Amino acid sequence: MPLLLLCGIPGAGKTTIAKKISENLGAPYFSFDDFIETQLQQPSTASCFSNDICAHLPKPITDNKEEEDLLKPMKIYRKSWENSIEDYLNQLITMGVSNPFILLDDNFYLQSQRRDFVKIGKRFGLKICSVKVLVDVKEAQKRNLERNNCKTDKRMLPKRLWINSEIIKKMDQKFEDSGIDYFYNSASSATANIFTFIQNFQKTYPDNFSMTKTTVPDSQPEHDESAIQAIDLLSREITSRIIASGYQRRGKEINDIRREFVETFKKKKLYPNLTADIVKLYSYFYLSRLSRRLCDMASDQIIQPCCSTTSEEPTTNFIKCDSKELNLDVVLLNGQSFRWKKDNNNDESEKLIGVACHRVWKIWRIDENQIAFQVLAKFPQAKVFSGESKDDEEVLKDYFQLNVNLSTLYTDWQTLDPHFSSIFQSNDKKFEGIRILQQPLLETIFSFICSANNNISRISNMVNTLAELYGNKITVKMEKDEKIQDFYDFPSIEQMENGLNGMEKILREKGFGYRAKYIAKSVETLSKIDGGFKNWEKKLKEMEYGNAKIEIQKLDGVGPKVADCICLMALNQHHVVPVDTHVFQITALHYLPELKKSKSVTDVIYKRIILD
Numbered sequence: 001m002p003l004l005l006l007c008g009i010p011g012a013g014k015t016t017i018a019k020k021i022s023e024n025l026g027a028p029y030f031s032f033d034d035f036i037e038t039q040l041q042q043p044s045t046a047s048c049f050s051n052d053i054c055a056h057l058p059k060p061i062t063d064n065k066e067e068e069d070l071l072k073p074m075k076i077y078r079k080s081w082e083n084s085i086e087d088y089l090n091q092l093i094t095m096g097v098s099n100p101f102i103l104l105d106d107n108f109y110l111q112s113q114r115r116d117f118v119k120i121g122k123r124f125g126l127k128i129c130s131v132k133v134l135v136d137v138k139e140a141q142k143r144n145l146e147r148n149n150c151k152t153d154k155r156m157l158p159k160r161l162w163i164n165s166e167i168i169k170k171m172d173q174k175f176e177d178s179g180i181d182y183f184y185n186s187a188s189s190a191t192a193n194i195f196t197f198i199q200n201f202q203k204t205y206p207d208n209f210s211m212t213k214t215t216v217p218d219s220q221p222e223h224d225e226s227a228i229q230a231i232d233l234l235s236r237e238i239t240s241r242i243i244a245s246g247y248q249r250r251g252k253e254i255n256d257i258r259r260e261f262v263e264t265f266k267k268k269k270l271y272p273n274l275t276a277d278i279v280k281l282y283s284y285f286y287l288s289r290l291s292r293r294l295c296d297m298a299s300d301q302i303i304q305p306c307c308s309t310t311s312e313e314p315t316t317n318f319i320k321c322d323s324k325e326l327n328l329d330v331v332l333l334n335g336q337s338f339r340w341k342k343d344n345n346n347d348e349s350e351k352l353i354g355v356a357c358h359r360v361w362k363i364w365r366i367d368e369n370q371i372a373f374q375v376l377a378k379f380p381q382a383k384v385f386s387g388e389s390k391d392d393e394e395v396l397k398d399y400f401q402l403n404v405n406l407s408t409l410y411t412d413w414q415t416l417d418p419h420f421s422s423i424f425q426s427n428d429k430k431f432e433g434i435r436i437l438q439q440p441l442l443e444t445i446f447s448f449i450c451s452a453n454n455n456i457s458r459i460s461n462m463v464n465t466l467a468e469l470y471g472n473k474i475t476v477k478m479e480k481d482e483k484i485q486d487f488y489d490f491p492s493i494e495q496m497e498n499g500l501n502g503m504e505k506i507l508r509e510k511g512f513g514y515r516a517k518y519i520a521k522s523v524e525t526l527s528k529i530d531g532g533f534k535n536w537e538k539k540l541k542e543m544e545y546g547n548a549k550i551e552i553q554k555l556d557g558v559g560p561k562v563a564d565c566i567c568l569m570a571l572n573q574h575h576v577v578p579v580d581t582h583v584f585q586i587t588a589l590h591y592l593p594e595l596k597k598s599k600s601v602t603d604v605i606y607k608r609i610i611l612d
Contacts, residue, residue, distance in 0.1 A: 002101065003126045004198065005117060007108035007180065008133035009171050010163045011140030011147070017133060017184070017194070018105045024195055029103035035081045082116055089124050109175045122260075131194065134185040134380070137172045141165040177380050178494050232262055252498035314362070314374035317393055323368045325406050327433025328352055336437045336569060338447055338460040339467075339490075355467070357395050357440070358382040360476060360487045377474045379489040401438050404574075419590050437569060441537050442526075443490040444570040449518050449557040451565070458511075464488070465510050466519075470495045497527040518557025525555055545573050560606050579609050 004027070006014045018029045085104065108114050114130060121128040144163060163171075177183075182197050235258045332340040332352055340354030343362060351364040353376075360376040375392045390398075397403070410431065414421035424431055443463070450462040467488035472495075476485050496503075500523055507516035529536045540548050548571055552563045564578035577583065579601060587609050588595035598605055 002129040002198070003117060003121050003124075004101070004103045005108050005114055005128060005130045006103060006105045006133065007114070007130055008135065009107060009109065009137065009140050009168050009175065011143035011168065012133040012135040013143070014105050014133050018103055021103055021194065021198070025101060025198065027101040027103045029105055030081075030085065032078070032081055032104075032106040035084070036077055078113070082120065085117075086120055086123075089120070089126075107171060109171045111176045111179055114179065129182075129198065130180045131182045131184055131197075132175075132177065132180045132380075134183055137169055137383075140172070141168050144168060172383070178492075180380075183380055235261055255501055314376050316372055316374055318366065318370050318372050319393060319397065319402075320369060321371050321400075321402060323365065324432045325402070326371065326400060326435065328363060328365060328371065330434055331400070331437065333456075335451075335456050335459075337439060338450075338456070338463040341460075355487055355489060357399055358489055359392065359395070360474065361396070363396075376476045377487065379472050379474060381472075381489065381492070398438055401435060404435065406433070406435060436574065438572070439569050440490070441540070441566070441570040442493060442533065444566050445522065445526075445552075445555065445558070446490075446519060448562045448565045449522065449555075450512070450515055452515060452557065452559075452562065462510075462512055462515070463490075465507075465512075466496075467491065469506070469510075470499050493523065493526050493533045496523045500524060500527070515557060521556035522558070541571055545576065548573070560603065564610075577610060579606050584609065 004021075006018055006021075006029075008014050015031065018031070021027060022029045085102070089102075104117065106113070108130070114128070118128045120126075145165065182194070184194050184197075328350075329352070332354065337354070337356060339356060340352050343351040343353040351362060353360070353362045355361070358379040358381040360378075361373055362376055363371060363373040365371050373392075373396060410424060414424055446466060447459065447463050450459050454462075467490050470491035471489045472491075473486055473488050476487060477483070478485055499506075500520065503523065504516045504520040507519060510516075512519065526533055526536075540551060543551065545567060549560075549563045549567055552558055552566055553560070558566070561578045561580055564576050567573035568576040568578060579587075581601065584595070584601045584605070588598070592609070595605060595609075601609075
C-alpha cells in the first residue's frame with residue numbers, strides 16, 4: 001500500500017478522516033500535531049505514535065525555560081518528524097514487513113513539504129499518494145477556534161503554536177494543489193469514496209518495499225557511452241508511445257520513470273559492453289516493467305487522479321437581468337466561449353449547461369426580467385480564481401459583464417454612427433442581449449488558437465478535448481434522471497506542461513491538424529515565462545493595448561485577429577474589434593469603399609481598419 005499524505009488546512013477534518021481510514025484499511029497513522037505534543041511532553045489521548053515510533057523520536061524537552069525558549073522552529077520539528085518516519089520504515093524492513101500502508105496527517109499546503117516524503121518513498125520503493133481534504137475556509141476557522149477554546153481538549157497545543165484564523169485563510173490561498181492525487185470533500189462525498197480511491201491507487205501503483213536507504217558507490221562505473229545514448233533514445237521513444245496511447249495525464253510521472261531507468265543504468269554495473277540488439281531488448285524489457293505501474297490501469301475503469309464526485313443537491317439562485325441586456329443562447333453558443341451546450345437532460349430546451357470559471361453551471365431564463373442558475377460542481381481552482389470575497393453570483397455577473405449597460409451603449413453608438421443607427425432601428429430585436437464575455441486568459445488563448453480556419457462545432461470539440469486530456473475531472477449526478485455525467489476543467493499551464501511530451505502527435509491524432517504544433521509550442525513558451533504565467537497575465541492586463549497585442553503575438557499560432565480576440569475577451573480591452581472576413585466586407589461596403597479593390601485582409605489593411 002502507499003505512503004499516504006493526508007493534506008488540508010487546519011480544521012479541515014483530517015484527523016477524523018484519518019481515523020476512519022485507519023480503522024477500515026488497517027493503517028497506522030501519524031500526526032505532525034501529535035509529534036509536537038510528544039516533544040513538548042503534552043500527552044495526547046489521540047496520539048497515534050506506536051512504541052516503535054516513539055523509540056526513534058528525539059528526547060522531549062524537559063528544562064524549565066520560558067515557553068518561547070522551549071519551542072524549536074517548525075522546520076526543525078518537521079525534519080525530526082521525517083527522520084522518525086524514515087527510521088520506522090527501516091525498522092519495518094528489518095522486521096520483514098513486505099506491504100506497509102502508512103498514513104501521515106499534516107497540512108502539507110506547500111509542495112516542498114510533500115517533496116521530502118516523495119524522496120523517502122522513492123528510497124523505500126513506496127508510491128506517495130496525496131489526498132487533499134476540501135473544506136470551506138470559514139468552517140475550518142470556526143472548527144479551529146472551537147478546538148483552541150476547548151479547555152478539555154487534550155490535543156490542545158501551547159498558545160504559541162495555535163494557528164489563528166488569518167493564518168488559516170492565508171494557508172488556504174497559498175495551498176499548492178499541483179501533485180495532489182485526489183480531492184475529498186467530506187461535506188458532499190461518502191467516506192467509502194476515499195477507501196475506493198486508495199484501493200484503486202494501490203492496484204495502479206504496486207509498491208516494491210524492499211530497499212533500504214540508497215547508498216552511492218565510491219566511484220561511478222565506466223560505460224560504453226554509445227550504449228547509454230542508445231538506451232536514452234530508445235527510452236524516450238517508448239515513453240512517447242506510452243503517453244500517446246492514452247496516458248497524457250500521467251506524462252510527468254511516466255517521464256520520471258524514464259529518467260529513473262536511465263540513471264539506474266548509469267549508476268549500476270549493467271553490462272558495460274552491450275550490443276545494439278541487447279540494448280534494444282534491455283530497454284523495452286526494463287522500462288516496460290517500470291511503466292507497468294502506470295499502464296496497467298484502464299483510464300475509464302478506475303477513479304482518476306485529480307477528480308472528485310459530487311451528488312450534492314444544487315441550489316437555484318436568481319439574478320435580475322432584463323432580456324434586452326442578456327440573450328443567453330446568442331452569447332454562450334455563438335463563438336465566444338466553447339464550453340456550453342443545451343441541457344439534454346432537461347425537457348426545457350432553453351436551459352444551458354457548461355463549464356466556466358472552474359465551475360459547472362446550469363443557467364436559464366425565467367422571464368423577461370430575471371435569469372436562474374445552479375452551480376452543479378466546483379473544481380479545486382474555483383476558489384483561487386474568484387477569491388474568498390466573491391460568491392457564485394458575483395462570479396457569474398463578472399463573466400457576463402453585467403455591469404456594462406447595453407442600452408446605454410446602443411444609444412451612444414447610434415448617435416456616433418448614422419449607418420449603425422439605421423440598421424439598429426430596423427433590427428433592434430436582433431441586437432438585444434448581445435454582449436462580450438469576460439473569460440480566463442489561458443483558456444481564451446488556446447480556444448482562439450483552435451479557431452483558425454475553423455467552425456464553432458469543431459472548435460468546441462477541440463477545446464473540450466484539451467480539457468479531457470489535461471484538465472481535472474469531476475463527476476456530477478444529474479437531477480432529473482440521476483445519470484452520472486463527467487465534466488472537465490480547462491487545464492492550468494502546469495497541467496499542460498506535464499503532458500507536453502508527445503503532445504503534438506496526440507493532438508494531431510485527435511484531429512487538431514496544424515494547430516497541434518501551435519498549441520504544443522505555445523504551452524512550452526508559456527511554461528518558461530519568467531515569474532510564471534499568473535505574473536505574466538497580471539502584466540498584460542496593466543499594458544496598453546498595442547503592447548499587450550505585441551506580447552501575445554509572440555505565441556505560436558497567434559496572429560493579429562487572434563491576438564485581438566484575446567485582448568477583447570480576456571484583457572478588458574473593450575474598444576478592440578477583431579477583423580475577420582465579415583468585418584472587412586462590412587467596412588469596405590459602408591465605411592472605406594476604397595478597400596473593395598482588395599481581395600484579402602493584409603496586415604496593412606488590418607491596421608487601417610482598426611485605426612480608422
